[in-house]
Amino acid sequence: MKNLSDYFGRNINRKRIVITGGTTGIGKDTAELLASLGGNVFIFGRDKDDFDQAIADIKQQAEGDVCGITADITRREDIELIWQEIDQTLGGIDILINNAALPAGGINDEEYENIKYIIDTNVIGYISFAKEAVIRMKAHGHGHIVNIGSMSAEVKEETGTVYVATKSAIRGFSAALRKEVNSEGIKVSHIEPGSVISDMQPAPKEEQWDKMKKMEMLKAEDIAMSVLFCLSQPLRCDVVTIQVRPHLQII
Template sequence: MGNLSNYFGQNIDRKRIVITGGTTGIGKATAALLASLGGHVFIFGRNELDFQKAIEDIKAQAEGKVFGIAADIAKKEDLQLICDEIDNTLGGIDILINNAAISGDGIMDEGYDSIKYILETNILGYMAFTREAVFRMKGQKSGHIINIGSMSAETREKTSTVYVATKSAIRGFSASLRKEVNELGIKVSLIEPGSVTSNMQTSSQDEQKEKIKKLEMLEAEDIAMSVLFCLSQPKRCDIVSLQIRPHLEPI
């Protein structure tokens, strides 16, 4: 295998990488890691303050170039704006990491408009951006799409029915997408984390830190390393699905 540092960086250096929801949590941690390995990373998120802080933090440790924009993937007009920016800065996409998502409660606790926005973000956002990425990847006959799902698709908690529905959809979408695009030279991987520290959690930052100490919660960097593992495989090897659970989370 040779030097492990070369192994983990071989498919990252100078690659054009787009991360949806790349301004916080898993997306930001992944962007920082891949940029530190020489990847040219483009991130976006809907909150302007989160975006500005993420760009500053990622650039501070980046070996590759870092670009981005504050935009909402659930809005059709923003999708076009994002794609135009990517074409102008990166000139294409080699790696897409679909990560932008928001939480959702039980069906009786969410109104119609709220459910619609969650679906547009968590499902339509993944599908619409994947479509744009595939159009750009198929001409070069290579690419890698990583969808960040959730163990909620398996545990199916009664308190998060809407979120469970979206992550179950991503599980099915990923499996079917792989069959559709593999012949184009495009890989598809699904990563399903268990409980991860993030601003989507209902618990406080201190409570999340305590859960991490108790091995009941993952850190965003743990998932970033899993993304890197999927991206580091040779062309002949696909990591189709990967589940990462906290050691003591009862799933």
């Protein structure tokens, strides 16, 4: 086998990479990793403070360009602005990491407007960004879309009915999208993490870190490495689905 650094970097260096929800958690760690391998990375998120901090952190180790804007994936006008910026700054897209998502409880815990906002973020956001990415990828005959799902689609926990619905949708969407676009030279991978330390978790960070030490939670960088593995395969090889679970999270 060739040098592993060449293996993992060959499909990343100078590639135009868009990461939705790239300002925190899995998105940010993925942006840091891919930028460190020479990828030209575009991120966005809703919170300006998170965005500014993420850009500064990612640039510290970046070998590629790092850019982005503050925007809300549920707003049509913001989506149009994001793609205008992507086209102007990157000149297109080679890789899309669909990651922007919000936590949610059961239908008895969530108000209608919040449920709608969560679905717009967790489902419509993925579909709309995949649609725009495919349009651009088809023009040059190649591309890779990685959808970050959740083990909730398999566990179907009763305390997260709304979240389960959105991540089950992403599981089905990913499988069907791969069939739709593979003939265009576009790969689709779907990654389902188990419990990951993040701001989405209801528990305090100290409690989350304690669970990680007990091997009951993952770190965001664990999922970033799974993204890299999917992206690093030769053209002949598709990594279709990966499930990543904490060692002692019994699902």
